[in-house]
Amino acid sequence: MKGFILSLQSEFYKSRKTLGFWAAILLPLILTLLVFIGFYVKSEKMTNMPGILLWMRFSGAILGIMGSLLLPMFVIFVAYSVNSVEHKADTWKTLFSLPIAKWSVYSAKYLYALFLVILSLGLFALFTIGFGNLLGLLKPGLKFSEYHMEVMLLQVYFKLFLSALGILSIQFLLSLLWADFLKPMGIGFVCTIAGVIMATANWEYDFWFPYASPMMALKTMMPHTKGQNNSQMVIDIFTKDVFVSIVISAIVFIAGYYIVQKKSVK
Amino acid sequence: MVIQTEGLTFNFGSQTVVKSLSLQVPEGSIYGFLGPNGAGKTTTIKLLLNLLQTQEGSIRIFDLDFQTNRKEILSQVGSLIEQPAIYAHLTGKENLLNRAILLQISENRVDEMLELVHLTQAAHKKAGNYSLGMKQRLGIALALLSDPKLLILDEPTNGLDPNGIIEIRELLKKLVSKHNKTVFISSHLLAEIERMATHVGIINNGELLFQGKIKDLESISQPLVRIEANNTVDAANLLSKNGYHVIDVNDNYLAVTYQSKEKMGQINALLNKNGYTIYSIHKVQKDLEKLFLDITQTPNNERLYTIPTV
Structure with a gap:
């Protein structure tokens, strides 16, 4: 356990100056900022909208971009970046000749990748809420203060996080095994496109394919309106695709350890 | 052992x-x-x-x-394998500090190591900008860090x-x-x-x-006397006749087994006396290839000598 904590500490220490770390912060900041600017400039068109609709539009604009393409690609990038630090510096050999169990080194690295995804999605939720409220303050005509969707946004992003777990485990293992950027990136990209197609085509078995999960999560979750009552929304976090994503993630994570243990360090 | x-x-x-x-x-x-x-x-x-x-x-x-x-x-165990494993985006000191985190070693020890390998001046420079020699020294410092x-x-x-x-x-x-x-x-x-x-x-x-x-x-790896002379083949014959062990002869130089400084002087004098012009004469170590030949030519039981327990 001590080895695991030390490894995790070291992951923080060595990656705080890398793009992988800063991307987790900059991506949500830039994306929400851009949508914020868009709303700010076009605010006069929305002055008559009720608060709930404003929030839907604002968060929907961000979520729409995030869910389908950006989230899978971001996860692929994070999985790559935490491993490429070692590939580039040729440090696998030193990591695996430390008096620390290989299991600790491996799981600390995985947990760090997981942390970056949580950090990024958490910031998405935070910035969406923050910039939404800021819009309400700067443009009093926009009735953002009429409605609150903090809890719902957190649920949405939590579901997105769970739905991305399958991709994270698979991409983490691919990036660990291959030093080459193009291989895991290429495979990830093709799978993401395939996932988007599956999810949009409503293929009946799409929930088995982890790369389709984020898109499916968004589709099933985009606030349902029931009957005439617009204020009732249903978010079902633990759907079939989310379960599949979690299970695949756990299996690949454990299998990955056995592969790493048997693998020769170049 | x-x-x-x-x-x-x-x-x-x-x-x-x-x-x-x-x-x-x-x-x-x-x-x-x-x-x-x-x-x-x-x-x-x-x-x-x-x-x-x-x-x-x-x-x-x-x-x-x-x-x-x-x-x-x-x-x-401290190790350095092939080219040193160094994070190029971190400074030399940060590389050592990162390892110190993993091994639970104090920052003082990090400074000591920097001092030891003469990298104190460059401690805050990015390791990616180090010269090959500096990287190698940092690699040695990393290997020595845990004492x-x-x-x-x-x-x-x-x-x-x-x-x-x-x-x-x-x-x-x-x-x-x-x-x-x-x-x-x-x-x-x-x-x-x-x-x-x-x-x-x-x-x-x-x-x-x-x-x-x-x-x-x-x-096994006895050094040689390498002689550059104007007529190497005849010179080699002369030395052979006088009891020197000629190892190698070609157009440019000849080589005989090195025995002592005095013998080397005698070789020089002998060749001079017989009218050969010597351009250079010096002692050289056998290269690895020749050493391998020698080792493989010695009988098996003599060469695989195991060290007695210390």
């Missing part, structure tokens, strides 16, 4: 890279692991550190079995200038004599190993050709 392997064999696919290697590295020695590029040195080192899975044979370090005592062994009992260094003087090489050599000697460390160092340069090692193992094509104390190697 600090390192002891028996019948260590490793295959990459169908190619046998290490063949039935039986290393014996006594405590307090500088063990020079000598061999040309591609002889299997790095593979052996990776096997010793368990970076490659042992396929055949056994490895014992500090008389402990690796499989059951991995952590215990690795906590006493290990055993240092395993793979070609540590690669890329160092002559001053750097001398510094590293002196440092390693000091570590062994004053701090009772054991150093296992690989190299493809015979002269380098001869200058610092107490014990030598010679590997070629994955096979151990020789293992023993440095003085036993010296009896």
Whole structure:
């Protein structure tokens, strides 16, 4: 356990100056900022909208971009970046000749990748809420203060996080095994496109394919309106695709350890 | 024995890279692991550190079995394999601090190491901008950081200038004599190993050709007198007739076995007296290739000499 904590500490220490770390912060900041600017400039068109609709539009604009393409690609990038630090510096050999169990080194690295995804999605939720409220303050005509969707946004992003777990485990293992950027990136990209197609085509078995999960999560979750009552929304976090994503993630994570243990360090 | 392997064999696919290697590295020695590029040195080192899975044979370090005592062994081993593993985006000091986090070592020790390898001035420079020699020194500092009992260094003087090489050599000697460390160092340069090692193992094509104390190697690797003269073939004949052992003759130079300084003077005088013009005469070490030939030509029982237990 001590080895695991030390490894995790070291992951923080060595990656705080890398793009992988800063991307987790900059991506949500830039994306929400851009949508914020868009709303700010076009605010006069929305002055008559009720608060709930404003929030839907604002968060929907961000979520729409995030869910389908950006989230899978971001996860692929994070999985790559935490491993490429070692590939580039040729440090696998030193990591695996430390008096620390290989299991600790491996799981600390995985947990760090997981942390970056949580950090990024958490910031998405935070910035969406923050910039939404800021819009309400700067443009009093926009009735953002009429409605609150903090809890719902957190649920949405939590579901997105769970739905991305399958991709994270698979991409983490691919990036660990291959030093080459193009291989895991290429495979990830093709799978993401395939996932988007599956999810949009409503293929009946799409929930088995982890790369389709984020898109499916968004589709099933985009606030349902029931009957005439617009204020009732249903978010079902633990759907079939989310379960599949979690299970695949756990299996690949454990299998990955056995592969790493048997693998020769170049 | 600090390192002891028996019948260590490793295959990459169908190619046998290490063949039935039986290393014996006594405590307090500088063990020079000598061999040309591609002889299997790095593979052996990776096997010793368990970076490659042992396929055949056994490895014992500090008389402990690796499989059951991995952590215990690795906590006493510092290593530098091939080019040093350094995070280019961190400074030299940050590289050491990162390792210090993992090994729970104080920052003072980090500063000491920087001082030791003369990187204090460059401590806050990005390691990616270091010269090859500086990277190598940082790699050595990383290996020494945990104050290990055993240092395993793979070609540590690669890329160092002559001053750097001398510094590293002196440092390693000091570590062994004053701090009772054991150093296992690989190299493809015979002269380098001869200058610092107490014990030598010679590997070629994955096979151990020789293992023993440095003085036993010296009896095999006798130096030569290399003479550049105007008529090398006739000069060689003359020297042969006068009882000198001619090793090599070609159009440019001839070589005879070195015996002593006085004998070298006598050779010079003899050739001069007989009308040969000598352009140069000097003592040279045998190169590795010739040494290998010599070793392989000696009968088997003489060459695989194992070190008596210390």
